[in-house]
Amino acid sequence: MTLSRIWSAFIIIAILTAGIKLTIFPEHHSLFSNMVTGKSGDTILVGVQQEKNSSQFIIKEIDSNKVYVSGEQKTIRINEGMLKTFKIQSADGLIETCQTAVTLCLKLIGFLALFMGLMSIAEKAGGIRFLSRIIGPFFSKIFPDIPKGHPSMGHMMMNFSANLLGLDNAATPFGLKAMESLQELNPNKSEASNAQIMFLCLHASGLTLIPVSIIALRSAAKSANPMDIFIPCMIATFVATIAAMLIVSIKQRINVLQPVIIAWVLGISSVIALLIVYIKTLNVEAVQIFSGTLSSGLILFIIISIVLGGLYKKIDVFDSFIEGAKGGFDTAIRIIPYLVGMLAAISLLRTSGSFDTLIHAGKSFFAMLGTDTRFVDGLPTALIKPFSGGAARGMMVDTMKNFGADSFAGRLSCILQGSSDTTFYVIAVYFGAVSVKNTRYAVWAMLLADLVGVLTSICLAYLFFA
Numbered sequence: 178m179t180l181s182r183i184w185s186a187f188i189i190i191a192i193l194t195a196g197i198k199l200t201i202f203p204e205h206h207s208l209f210s211n212m213v214t215g216k217s218g219d220t221i222l223v224g225v226q227q228e229k230n231s232s233q234f235i236i237k238e239i240d241s242n243k244v245y246v247s248g249e250q251k252t253i254r255i256n257e258g259m260l261k262t263f264k265i266q267s268a269d270g271l272i273e274t275c276q277t278a279v280t281l282c283l284k285l286i287g288f289l290a291l292f293m294g295l296m297s298i299a300e301k302a303g304g305i306r307f308l309s310r311i312i313g314p315f316f317s318k319i320f321p322d323i324p325k326g327h328p329s330m331g332h333m334m335m336n337f338s339a340n341l342l343g344l345d346n347a348a349t350p351f352g353l354k355a356m357e358s359l360q361e362l363n364p365n366k367s368e369a370s371n372a373q374i375m376f377l378c379l380h381a382s383g384l385t386l387i388p389v390s391i392i393a394l395r396s397a398a399k400s401a402n403p404m405d406i407f408i409p410c411m412i413a414t415f416v417a418t419i420a421a422m423l424i425v426s427i428k429q430r431i432n433v434l435q436p437v438i439i440a441w442v443l444g445i446s447s448v449i450a451l452l453i454v455y456i457k458t459l460n461v462e463a464v465q466i467f468s469g470t471l472s473s474g475l476i477l478f479i480i481i482s483i484v485l486g487g488l489y490k491k492i493d494v495f496d497s498f499i500e501g502a503k504g505g506f507d508t509a510i511r512i513i514p515y516l517v518g519m520l521a522a523i524s525l526l527r528t529s530g531s532f533d534t535l536i537h538a539g540k541s542f543f544a545m546l547g548t549d550t551r552f553v554d555g556l557p558t559a560l561i562k563p564f565s566g567g568a569a570r571g572m573m574v575d576t577m578k579n580f581g582a583d584s585f586a587g588r589l590s591c592i593l594q595g596s597s598d599t600t601f602y603v604i605a606v607y608f609g610a611v612s613v614k615n616t617r618y619a620v621w622a623m624l625l626a627d628l629v630g631v632l633t634s635i636c637l638a639y640l641f642f643a
Contacts, residue, residue, distance in 0.1 A: 180608075180616045180620055183620060184518065184522050185463060187523065187526050188522050188525055189504045190526070190531055191212075191525035191526045191528075191531050192525065192529065192603040194529045194530060195208050195212060195528075195529040195530065196472065196530070196536060198530055200310060201236060202247050203273050204222065204223070204224050204225075205221075205223070205224065207220075207221065208268075208529070208530075209631055211266055211270060211528055212270055212271065212420045212524075212525060212528040212529055213270050213271050213272060214256035214270050214271075214272055214273075215266050215269065215270035215273070215528060215626060216266065216269055216270065216273050216577050217267060217269045217273075217423065218265060218266065219265070219266040219452030220263050220264075220265060221263060221264050221265070221266050221267075222261070222263050223250055223262040223263055223264055223554075224261075225255070225259060225260070225261050225262070226259075226260055226262070227255075227256075227258055227259060227260070228258050228259065228260055228429055229258070229572060230362050231252075231260055231272060236262075236290070239252065239253065239254055239260070239366075241431065243540060246579075250262055250263070251264065251265075252266045253262060253527065266528065267436045267568070267571065268524055268527035268528050269524060269528075270524065271521055271524055271525065274520050274521055274523075274524040275517050275521060277520065278513065278517040278521075279517065280441075280510045281516065282510070282512055282513045282516060283340070283509065284285070284342075285349065285509045285512075285637040286505060286506055286509040287505075287618075288347070288349065288350055288505075289349070289350045289504075289506070289508055289509050290352065290453055290502040290505035290506060291350070291355075291502070291505070292347060292350035292351060292354075292505070293354060293502055293504050293505040293508070294484050294497075294498035294499065294500075294501040294502035294505070295480060295498065295499045295501070295502050296332070296335075296350070296351070296354050296501055296505075297497045297498060297502075298483050298484065298486075298487040298492065298494050298498055298501070299331075299483045299486065299487075300328060300501075301487065301490070301492050301497050302483070302486040302487045302489070302490040302492055303486070303490065304331070304482070305328045305332065306326055306328060306331065307331070308330070308331035308334045308335070309326050309327060309329075309331040309334075310327060310330070311334075312330050312333075312334045313325055313326060313330060314332045314437050314441075315427045315438065316333070317430060318431070318437050319342065319375060319422065319426065319433075319436050319438065319439050320363065320372045320375060320376075321431065322370065322371055322372050323359075323362065323372055324362075325357070326482060326513065326595055327362070327546075328358050329355055329358035329359050329361075329372070330359050332351055332354045332355035332480070332519035333350075333352075333355045333376055333499060334354040335351040335479075335554070336351035336355050336380065336386075336465025336507055336640075337379070337380070338475070339351055340383070340385060341384060341386050342386060344622075345489075349606070350505065350605060352380055353441065353497075353508055353606075353607065353610045355376060356373060356376070356377075356472055356566060356607050356608075356610055356611050357508075357610070357611060359372050359373045359376065360373070360611040361612075366611075366612070367612070367613060367614045367615060368613065368614075368615040369608065369613050369615065369616050369617050369619055371429050373608075373613070373619075374424045374425060374429075374616075374617060374619045374622065375418075375422075375426075375429070377604070377608075377619055377623070378421040378422075378424065378425050378619065378622050378623050378626060379530075379606055380423055380598070380603060380607075381421070381600050381603045381604075381623045381626070382417045382418040382420070382421040382597065382598065382626050382630070383417065383418075383595075383596065383597045383598035383600045383630075384417075384418040385414060385595065386413050386449065386452055387407075387452075387456065387464065387467075388407065388591075389464065389465055389468040389469070389470045389564035390405070390570070390593075391406065391410065391466060391591050391594055391595050392406075392407065392461060392465070393465060393572070394460075394570075394573070394574055394577070394591075395577070395582050395591060396461050397444035398574070398577040398578065398587075399582060400577075400583050400587075401408070401583055402583070403582075403601050404456075404460050405566045405583075405588070405642075406461075406591045406595070407455075407456060407457070407586055408453060408641075409592045409634070409637040409638065410591070410595035410596065411453055411642075411643050412633070412637055413592055413593075413595065413596035413630055413633045413634045413637055414595055414596050414597070414630065414631065415446070415449060416461065416629060416632065417438055417596055417597055417626055417627070417629055417635045418626075419442070419631030420625075420626045420630070421622070421623070421626035424433070424622050424624055424625055424626055426469035427616060428622065431541070438532075444617075450554035452621055457567070470495075471616060478617040481601060493626070496560055508610050511609065511610055511612070512605070512606050512609040512610050514600075515606065515609025516604040516605050516606060516609065518605070519601055519602065519605035520565075520603070520605075523564040523565060523601065526564070527561075527564075527565075527568065532557065532560060532561060533573065535560065536556060536557055536560065539551040539553055539556060540554075550596065551585045551586060551589075552585075552586075552589055552635050552639075553584075554576065554580060554586035554589075555576055555585070555586040555587070555588075555589030555590040555593060555638070556631075557572045557576065557592075558572045558573045558576065558590040558591075558593045558594050559593040559597075559631045560605035561615045562593065562594065562597055562598075562599065562600075562627075563597070563599060563600035563601055563624065564599065564600075564601050564602070564625055565589070565599060565602070565624075566598070566599045566602070567600075569593075569594055570594065570634065572590065573576060573590040573591060573593075573594045576590040577591075585638065585642055585643065586594045588638060588641075589634065589635065589638040589642075592634040592637060592638055593630075593631060596631065596633065597627045597630045597631075598627075600620075600623045600627055603623075604616060604619065604620060604623070632643070
């Protein structure tokens with residue numbers, strides 16, 4: 178019911194916001210059309226005004242650069258004495274979004290088929306159970322409902338490992354396989370189990386060792402030191418992950434002060450600390466090479482280990498691969514309705530101007546309180562990240578472009594981008610894959626962990642860069 182109410186609220190708020198906006202500003206006559214049939218990149222007319230009613234600063238900018246840019250809006254001279262202001266639509270309308278959702282699922286088929294085929298070999302060769310025995314002492318404490326040595330532990334281990342290295346394409350098949358394994362243990366197939374909620378909350382916290390894409394984008398934006406956000410990103414995402422574990426543990430009455438849990442958390446913390454020390458000795462290019470080699474090398478290691486393990490156990494590896502790969506196609510098709518519904522609601526929010534209204538209201542509120550408002554310029558990335566990773570990445574790039582890669586807002590947006598995952602996408606895809614309709618408290622637990630990540634990111638930005 179929680180997800181249903183949030184989904185309904187998205188749609189109602191978006192359409193009401195658009196209706197009010199159209200009533201107050203009749204010049205936005207194309208707003209409804211943009212929401213339904215518009216495409217990302219379309220030009221949207223904001224208004225036409227006389228030069229004499231504009232500031233001299235804007236006129237000088239147009240005289241020297243032929244255009245005045247303010248955030249997403251651009252102003253140009255259309256004839257003598259008249260200016261036109263427009264902006265580029267940043268999101269697809271409903272129709273294009275539905276097509277994008279289906280295309281996204283179809284593109285997933287290849288990755289799902291490959292990795293689910295490999296998982297099938299690993300399961301028959303005993304590799305998944307081997308991983309389950311390794312991680313069992315820790316997982317048995319935070320997933321008390323899972324029997325000892327159950328394959329789901331191995332699947333989750335592979336998902337978390339892929340996430341740590343930023344291997345999204347590999348993490349998704351492993352995660353979906355983990356959800357299917359957990360669903361086998363679920364007594365109520367239409368309702369999320371405790372183990373599924375814990376798994377997805379940890380997954381959605383987005384713990385990643387090296388934010389390579391963020392560092393690369395900062396380098397492309399001419400940052401003096403693209404690596405300066407590395408430590409804040411690592412701390413923020415680690416805090417968000419710990420927060421997710423604590424939030425769900427409190428709700429499920431799990432004692433997190435058990436020696437095994439503390440030992441594993443401290444062990445992971447030590448590994449991350451050592452990695453930070455090593456990464457800080459590298460330049461930007463070396464970081465990208467190290468990360469690419471480590472990530473790709475791990476994938477190749479997993480593949481050859483699975484194949485060799487299957488051959489050692491005298492399994493018909495190719496037939497096992499085909500058997501598992503068929504499930505990849507079925508899973509991709511099964512999540513289409515869930516993804517279409519969620520992305521459609523998000524599209525309405527973005528194209529209606531609801532996000533812009535929220536951001537402007539936030540800035541005005543903090544300005545009224547007399548507090549520092551610099552962090553508000555970086556918040557758009559945090560607000561849109563739970564809905565769309567690509568949109569959040571674009572918002573981060575736009576923030577660096579408008580304020581500077583080494584500005585406070587630019588650095589904060591980068592930390593926010595690296596501190597969490599796309600919560601609503603995760604909910605739609607992972608619960609949709611196993612046809613879970615009642616997500617119980619999963620949504621608010623994930624959003625609360627996201628909020629902890631956002632607040633931590635803001636505090637770290639002031640600590641490191643204020």
